[in-house]
Amino acid sequence: MTKTETVTTGDGVRLWAQRSGRGATPLVLCHGGPGLWDMFDDVAGLLGDLATVIRWDQRGCGRSEPCDGPWTVERFVADLDAVRRHFGLDRTALLGHSWGAQLALHYTLAHPDRVGTLVYVSGTGIGPDSDWHGAYKENQRARLGERLERLVLRRELTDTPKRDEAREREWAVLHWSAEFPDADRATEHAERMADPWLGINSACNKRLNAAARRVCGTPGLYAACAGLEVPVLIVDGAEDIRPRSAVDSLERALPHVTRVTFPQAGHLPWVEDPQGFREAVGAGLGPG
Template sequence: MTVTTDDGVRLWASASGRGEPLVLCHGGPGLWDMFEDVAALLDDLATVIRWDQRGCGRSERCAGPWTTERFVADLDAVRRHFGPARMALLGHSWGAQLALAYALAHPERVSTLVYVAGTGIDPVTDWHPAYEERLLARLGEDPERLARWQELPKDDPERAVLQWSAEFEDRARAPEHAARMADPWFGINTECNTALNAEVRHGWGTPELYAACRALDLPVLIVDGAGDIRPRSAVDSLERTLPRADRVTLPDAGHLPWVEDPKGFREAVATALR
């Protein structure tokens, strides 16, 4: 189905299951919804609402704007389209940052926030060098794969699959999991990715952000995979700051914990929704 934003951009969206609404915010920036497995895991617990962010995936190609404020407004258009006054939010990676930004802007419209594999609220420079080092180390397990990744353009599907293979703790199954992420392939919006990542680099780690998080009176569940190549210590800043945060770390999972530990992921989210 189609959700139309207040500035006329058409967003792809889908709903399944039954119960109170749970809206999912996918990662990226510049990617698309890859939550089909998550919806299947949770659709007996909630009405699961998926959507592709502005200019990405199955949503209308547009010229932006590529700002968190604009994406928060788009997420609110999704909420209005499906009707709930309040919704639970689950965001993954960049989508976790977006879901947090929405909750800070509209806390009265959020019942619960599930923050999956995000990177906290400290400056990006505190964790990104360690992430880059770990990414190269995992790709370097196969020198030919690393060399191939380095020579391909950033929006190439083969490069994406090679990079995504570093996201999984189970190294034997990592190529299979990464290939599933790219099927179907909708193309990476590199302009969106560049702009929003630059905004996060400038906006995270500010006193204003810490103060806003300290004042956020919402239940928040942080879900990590212990094998995520983004250092999990990055999320400590958020856990310390939020007044009502719980945290579950799944020991045998990487950056997409529902793929490698679906049972543990479902149990954690089910507890938060209850």
């Protein structure tokens, strides 16, 4: 049974949330972005017999109430805790993807007693952006190939004072198509990500990315990860355009970590290897 609910945060912002699945283990999903919305339909379906899956749209994004922030890591950690409390969970497993992996990690560091397992999917580690961002842009250009010129043109047309949702969606689909190594199906997969189209919160994206960058690479973050007693499963796609070497910094720091890398998967490994993803996450969650 799927049930949609409204979570009210500590500062009164209303968040969209949905519970589904029948497994004994509670599992809260944290979507990527920042500034996007939950796109975990396939993941919820894959894991629904292994866990009770809770999805939510982060503040000011997707189906959640529009708001003006604040766009800080601390505020988003507090929002995630409001989701946990709303569903009456003393402890939960967390699965975060991309930016959501960073959010789930920061939550786990802040509240280790409230997390049973952290599943860290397609994140970029805890080192500075300079460790990986340049290579990421190079890989993106190579993956896009002849589509790159269209992407640049669409970005120029989208960056206008008057917002054009159709152009923004077309830009996003082009941009996201680079996340999939199978060129023949990349646009199809990216179109699925954009359906339904709920719009990108650009202010959230820019400010929260900047806030997260200020933390990465700091001695305090390395030390906190080194002292984390929660088991962590790192899940990667070897064909992700973000260099997987970026995540080595996190893997080295954690005392209780398992890493699974799918050789033919990109940034959304459950798309290219759904069965492998299900098995890896199921093993990470343990017996329900």
